[in-house]
Amino acid sequence: MRILLTIAELRSARAELLGSDAAATLGLVPTMGALHEGHLALVRAAKERCRFVAVSIFVNPLQFGPSEDFSRYPRTFDQDCTLLLKEGVDLVFAPAAEEMVPAHATTFIEVGGIGDRLDGRSRPGHFRGVTTIVGKLFHVVAPHIAFFGQKDAAQVAVLRAMVRDLNFDLELVVCPTVRESDGLALSSRNRYLSAEERTHALALYRALQSVASMSAQERDAQVLQKHLRSCLESAEGVRVDYAEVVRPRTLEAITDTHGGALVAVAAWVGKTRLIDNILLLPGNTP
């Protein structure tokens, strides 16, 4: 496993790795480090689909708002590398902030509409930061397939739109959310939670599960959304940021769940903002 700190190093390592074999495929798993089993599931999916796998570790300053947790976001680089080595990753790209976000850079990639919904509405500028840096990673690493987690459902919708609209020549693969045995979705931010907060955090998945059960009988999206919100509002130690039932690809409001739906929540548990979601499949007739 090679660890590359600069764009130039990464490019030359990529060229050496793939050589002149036009059939060799490279998978990319973009991460912000603080790796957990959710990330490792992406790495394993990449190993299955691609001959070579690159993982980027970059805590992207552009996707954090001024009052958010950029400075205290967990950084566990040595542990991350140990985990990736065990998984048989080929390249780790871990650029410094100034390598990816030089002072003179003024260019952004922005997805209108989708990028202003869910987390994009709660965190202005967040998705512009995500798309700009992911676009740069795509240009630098030039993967054939890039792997993202369904846990970040809004991010997935925004990146799918970016790849389609700008004709990036790669495939996006989205892997299911990985959960603890009690249902808590894995997240690097779970480390922020006290024992009590961790118990409170289970309300997110419970609310989603309750909507899933209800959706077998009820297809009115507004009714489901109200139920979702009331589940969360009645839970202890949880403050709702958003609770929505929307179209998965566009994140737009829907009237019914006939064509499938994304049930997505963001909530504060103490000072930690957590997100989770489930997909209702199309044709979930009552």
Added chain:
Amino acid sequence: MRILLTIAELRSARAELLGSDAAATLGLVPTMGALHEGHLALVRAAKERCRFVAVSIFVNPLQFGPSEDFSRYPRTFDQDCTLLLKEGVDLVFAPAAEEMVPAHATTFIEVGGIGDRLDGRSRPGHFRGVTTIVGKLFHVVAPHIAFFGQKDAAQVAVLRAMVRDLNFDLELVVCPTVRESDGLALSSRNRYLSAEERTHALALYRALQSVASMSAQERDAQVLQKHLRSCLESAEGVRVDYAEVVRPRTLEAITDTHGGALVAVAAWVGKTRLIDNILLLPGNTP
């Protein structure tokens, strides 16, 4: 020479053309058609530097304002193809508007700062349209080198910033402005000019030449800029849009021309907006 109308066709033609030869290089000359000797100079530069050459012909709706000349912009596709065939071009990519700008697309690439100066200030949204479509062309055609004309000096500055900031893996080559024997810069929009307007249009190059002469003695950018403007304002049949002496890479105002300068004008001649510019080289000491 193959003419490809869709992204999928272009991609497969590119793959066939380059085959498995990792050393084969592809040059791209992006155009809006209505080709003239300026475009052909770019094609010849591409032929010299690259094994294969692609030319795109796409009148980009995103780079025209609502009151601009999108609908009447000259379209001379058959003539263009005849010219490109003679030059030995390999691929012509001529997508329909809906192929490049589908109704659902909401993603834009935008260069802040530089993109709001000169033409970006006069034509709000213009460079966002340029960068978004050129970014798409780069993803679709995947050239090793892309060729642009210095005539579009602000566009060149904006695209250089985009390529650098987003780490597009290609080289930009900028070729000198091609002029008629009397100095008029070649432009597809020259076709709009009446015989009388064409005479008036010579004022642009005369003003630039006058600044060039003056710059041998005078390095104060403000003095040169005032002279440029007064040359144009005293010319018959010309209405100034902008007349500036700026830093070539950033298009920012400068105090003196010691480090080199871009002398750029845009002016209306009748209903036709023309642009032209010259570069003052660094160290042009008095």
